[in-house]
Amino acid sequence: MIMILMGPPGAGKGTQAKRLMDKYGYVQLSTGDMLRAEIAAGSDLGKKAEAIISAGNLVSDDIMVGMIAKRLDAPDASKGVILDGFPRTVPQAEALDRMLSDKGRKINIAIELKVEADELIKRILNRAKESGNARADDNEETLRKRLDVYKSQTAPILPYYKGKGLLTQVDGMADMDTVTNQIEAALN
Ligand code: ATP
Numbered sequence: 001m002i003m004i005l006m007g008p009p010g011a012g013k014g015t016q017a018k019r020l021m022d023k024y025g026y027v028q029l030s031t032g033d034m035l036r037a038e039i040a041a042g043s044d045l046g047k048k049a050e051a052i053i054s055a056g057n058l059v060s061d062d063i064m065v066g067m068i069a070k071r072l073d074a075p076d077a078s079k080g081v082i083l084d085g086f087p088r089t090v091p092q093a094e095a096l097d098r099m100l101s102d103k104g105r106k107i108n109i110a111i112e113l114k115v116e117a118d119e120l121i122k123r124i125l126n127r128a129k130e131s132g133n134a135r136a137d138d139n140e141e142t143l144r145k146r147l148d149v150y151k152s153q154t155a156p157i158l159p160y161y162k163g164k165g166l167l168t169q170v171d172g173m174a175d176m177d178t179v180t181n182q183i184e185a186a187l188n
C-alpha cells in the first residue's frame with residue numbers, strides 16, 4: 001500500500017500520518033522530517049538544505065528523489081507506506097512513478113487535505129508558539145512564502161493524480177478524528 005498525503009503547510013499531514021502509522025503499522029516517510037534530521041546531524045546535505053528551508057523554498061528535485069529512493073528500498077518500506085511531503089513538484093511525481101514501476105509497485109491513493117489559508121496561518125503560528133524550539137520556517141513571513149510555493153509548485157500535482165483516478169479530497173478543516181475517519185473511509 002502506498003498512500004500520498006498532500007496538502008499545504010499546516011494541513012495536518014504529519015498528524016494524520018502518525019495516526020495511520022500507529023493504527024495500521026504503515027511507515028511514514030516525511031521528507032521534511034528527514035531534512036530536519038540532516039540539519040540536526042550537521043551533514044553536508046543538512047548544511048545545504050538549511051538556508052533553503054528557512055527561506056521557504058524547495059530543496060532540489062535530485063536530492064529529494066535520491067532521498068526517497070533510498071528510503072523506499074529499506075525493508076520496513078516493503079509494506080504500507082505513507083508519503084508525507086513528497087512528491088512536492090511534478091518532476092518529483094514523475095520520478096516517483098518511474099521508481100515504483102521499476103520495483104513493481106504502484107500508488108494506491110493520493111489524499112489532499114484541504115484547509116483555508118487563514119486557518120493554516122493560525123495553526124502554524126500556534127505551533128511555533130507552543131513549541132519550545134520552533135522550526136526556523138514556522139514564522140509568518142516564511143509561511144507565506146511556503147504557501148506561495150505550495151500553490152505554484154506543489155498544487156499542479158493534484159490534477160496529475162486526479163487524471164490517474166487516484167485523488168481523494170478530504171476536508172482538513174474538520175476536527176482531527178473526523179479527518180482520520182475520512183481518510184480511512186477513502187482507504188477502504
Ligand atoms: P507541515 O509539516 O506543517 O505540513 P510543510 O509540509 O511545509 O509543513 P515539511 O514537509 O516538514 O513542511 O517540509 C519543510 C521544508 O522542507 C519545505 O518547506 C521544503 O523546503 C523542504 N522539503 C520537504 N520535502 C520536500 C520535497 N519533497 N521537495 C523539496 N523540498 C522539500
Ligand code: MG
Pocket residue numbers: 013014030032084085
Ligand atoms: Mg509535516
